[in-house]
Amino acid sequence: MSDEIHDLRSFLSVLDKAGQLARVDREVDPRDELGSVLQTLERSGGGAGYFSKVKGHAMPVVGGLLGSVDRIALALGCQKTEIVDRMGAALEPTGGVKPAVVDSAAFQANVITKDIDLGRLPIPKHAPGDGGPFITGGVVVSRDPDGTRQNLSYQRMQVKGPDKLGVMINEWRHMKGFLDKAEARGQALPFAVAIGLDPAISIAAGCRYDGDELEIAGAIRGRPVPVIKCLTSDILVPAEAEMVIEAEIAPGVREEEGPLAEFTGHYGAPWPSPVARVKAIRYRDGAIxxxxxxxxxxxxxxxxxxxxxxxxxxxxxxxxxxxxxxxxPPYGSGFMALVAIDKVNPGEPKNVALAAMVAHVNIKNVAVFDGDVNIFDPADVLWALNTRVKPDNDVFYVPFSQGHELDPTSDKRGVQTKTGIDATQKDDRGELLQRTSYPQVDLSQYLK
Ligand SMILES: Cc1cc2nc3c(=O)[nH]c(=O)nc-3n(C[C@H](O)[C@H](O)[C@H](O)COP(=O)(O)O)c2cc1C
Ligand SMILES: [Mn+2]
Structure with missing residues (x-):
């Protein structure tokens, strides 16, 4: 299946065939309406959203492509249970597949370098409290001013004028290191935004990797990502993108940017962010x-x-x-890890919880389950938390440990309390407890 996917359009047709694409043909306002439709689709188990009529624009918009485990499995061409190992293999530093430079790209069909007007693009204002329209689904391609190393990342961009963007770059991002070097030399930092991509590239851009994340996308697909040089810099961008925006960050300038709905499910505060000028926009015919x-x-x-x-x-x-x-689970904002094990020793679940807590600084709460619990099903998770946990024995805290600054329970430096929960069945009651389980039936045989 994954062999079929090489760009956004081929992924959309895979989603469509799998019944995972919700086509919205009614006119939708990109301001405050499109985002609500996307969020409603996601929370109700609907498909990714394809908006064919976006108010004031000829260009269609897609969103929510990787909002569910089913669609991630389709994107990676694997079973849902194989996602973790597929990602693990793709992230092995020795397994990276370098991109390959090509000499033409479909987005060369339409080129704008004069009278740039970002208002002509259907850039949504998603959540009601967002500070304005933001480019959020674009993959930023930047380059170390000292060498040839490229980087992929997400840096949301607020539209602040016809050719002006506010670019949010956290302190610890690779792109921040590039910007610091450029600014120390009084130089501008060029970058490109690739929009409308093979989901392997979208996934790679979210990963932290000490190299060019395009190699992760190549590893996912098992072949090089085709790339082509920008018009205004030497940056190499994915050649099969729907659209590429080229821009440049002015050294030493900061302006307020935000707020935007954050991964914590809360709005972030407005922030003094770098400012960029757009120099070129190119897009495919019929760009999405x-x-x-x-x-x-x-x-x-x-x-x-x-x-x-x-x-x-x-x-x-x-x-x-x-x-x-x-x-x-995404409903834990990335602060919770769930682990299912076949327990051998009684103390094993707590050791497992401790290990998960230090796997990444953001992991705050860890619950460990027996192998019969489907940790992908929130109902099963809550059932086990309520019927297999004796809090005085099974819950422990690690106070004053390091978490993420944006976690609303942490202090300003990200210090918070981590919690471990042994949600496995305890041996002293085990023989009395047989879990009820009904065989699953094929409902299509009953509902005609
Ligand atoms: C949709 C989305 C939006 C994001 N927005 C920002 C952002 O505005 N600023 C930022 O610094 N990181 C943001 N991130 C996080 C990082 O860009 C991203 O996870 C990436 O791994 C960072 O790349 P790096 O490790 O090469 O620095 C965002 C991530 C996602 C998935
Ligand atoms: Mn990186």
């Missing part, structure tokens, strides 16, 4: 604009779930040989 609603499961899957589940699996595998499944 891709977006990600802030605080959506898609946002959390890309930034907090897919890159980190392999880390949790690796860390817990150090303390037990009996890992059945690992999951960072």
């Amino acid at each position: 604009f891709q977006t990600i609603a802030g605080a959506s499961f898609e946002h959390i899957n890309l930034g907090n779930v897919l890159p980190r589940e392999p880390l949790v699996k690796r860390f817990v595998s150090h303390v037990t040989k009996n890992v059945r499944a690992v999951h960072i």
Whole structure:
């Protein structure tokens, strides 16, 4: 299946065939309406959204593509249970597949370098409290001013004028290192935004990797990502993108940017962010604009779930040989890890919880289950938490440990309390307790 996917359009047709694309043909306002439709689709188990009529624009918009485990499995061409190991393999530094430079791209069909007007693009204002329209689903391609190393990342961009963007770059991002170097020399930092992509590239961009994340996308697909040089810099961008925006950050300038719905499910505060000028926009004929609603499961899957589940699996595998499944549920904003094990020793679940807590700084709460619990089903998770946990024995805290600054329970430096929960069945009652379970039937045989 994954062989079929090489760009956005081929992924959309895979989603459509699988009944995972919700086509919205009614006119939808990109301001405050499109984001609500996306979020409603996601929370009701609907498909990704394809908006054919966006008010004031000829260009269609898609969003929510990687908002569910089913669609992530389709994107990776694997079973749902294989996602963690597929990502683990793709993130192995030795497994990277370098991109290959090509000499033409479909987005060369339409080129704008004069009278740039971002208002002509269907850039949504997603959540009601967002500070304005933001490019959120674009993958930023930047380059170390000292060399040839490229980097992929998500840096949301607020539209601040016809050719002006506010670019949010956290302190610890690779792109921040590039910007610091450029600014120290009084130089501008060029970058490109690739929009409308093979989901392997979207997934790679959310990963932290000490190299060019295009190599992760290549590893996912098992072949090089075709790339082509920008018009205004030497940056190499994915050649099969729907659209490429080229821009440049002015050195030393900061202006207020935000707020935007954050992965924590809260609005972030406005922030003094760098400012960029757009120099070129190119797009394919019939280009489709891709977006990600802030605080959506898609946002959390890309930034907090897919890159980190392999880390949790690796860390817990150090303390037990009996890992059945690992999951960072998007509804926990990336702060919770769930682990299912076939328990051998009574103390094993707590060691597993401790290991998961240090796999990534954001992991705050860890619950460890028996192998019969489906940790991908919130109903099963809550059932086990309520019927297999004796809090005085089974819950422990690690106060004053390091978490993420944006976690609303942490202090300004990210110091918070981590919680471990042994939600496995305890031996002293085990023989009395047989879990009820009804065989699952094929409902299509009953509902005609
Ligand atoms: C939808 C989405 C939006 C994001 N927005 C920002 C942002 O505005 N600023 C930021 O610094 N990181 C943001 N992130 C996080 C990082 O860009 C991203 O996870 C990436 O791994 C960072 O790349 P790096 O490790 O190469 O620095 C966002 C992540 C996602 C998935
Ligand atoms: Mn990086």
